[in-house]
Amino acid sequence: xxxxxxxxxxxxxxxxxxxxxxxxxxxxxxxxxxxxxxxxxxxxxxxxxxxxxxxxxxxxxxxxxxxxxxxxxxxxxxxxxxxxxxxxxxxxxxxxxxxxxxxxxxxxxxxxxxxxxxxxxxxxxxxxxxxxxxxxxxxxxxxx
Numbered sequence: 001x002x003x004x005x006x007x008x009x010x011x012x013x014x015x016x017x018x019x020x021x022x023x024x025x026x027x028x029x030x031x032x033x034x035x036x037x038x039x040x041x042x043x044x045x046x047x048x049x050x051x052x053x054x055x056x057x058x059x060x061x062x063x064x065x066x067x068x069x070x071x072x073x074x075x076x077x078x079x080x081x082x083x084x085x086x087x088x089x090x091x092x093x094x095x096x097x098x099x100x101x102x103x104x105x106x107x108x109x110x111x112x113x114x115x116x117x118x119x120x121x122x123x124x125x126x127x128x129x130x131x132x133x134x135x136x137x138x139x140x141x142x143x144x
Contacts, residue, residue, distance in 0.1 A: 028120070035081030043085075047078035066133030069126040076123030083116045 035043065050071045057068035 031077060032084070035077060035084060038081060040082070040085065043078045043081045047075050047082065050075035050078065066130055066137060069133065070130040073123045073126040073130060076119045076126065080116060080119035080123065083112055083119060086112055 038046075054068045054071035054075060057064050057071065061068075
């Protein structure tokens with residue numbers, strides 16, 4: 001005999017949020033939203049702590065470079081989050097207060113763009129490196 005489903009107490013999730021893939025979001029959009037939801041101090045702490053840890057691991061334990069790459073990726077995420085917070089209007093205001101008549105010098109806005117792209121590129125490359133190096137590490141230490 002089948003159980004009576006009319007008295008089933010399991011919740012029905014009709015209003016559950018859709019998965020990111022269903023909304024058309026990709027990993028970069030999800031990470032950008034996460035970085036934008038963090039405070040500036042959280043991003044500074046993450047950037048400094050992860051960057052310091054990455055340098056220390058690469059310097060003291062080169063065999064653990066795959067873990068250092070993960071910390072480099074985390075630091076890149078935080079640096080990108082900090083760069084993303086730079087408000088172009090505040091840059092214009094600061095430039096006008098400093099006496100610049102043409103607004104923000106081109107090299108300043110170009111520098112922010114380059115650092116932003118470099119942070120995304122560095123974070124992506126080191127994240128992929130972490131994944132493959134971890135798989136290599138695990139396969140090399142598996143016993144059958």
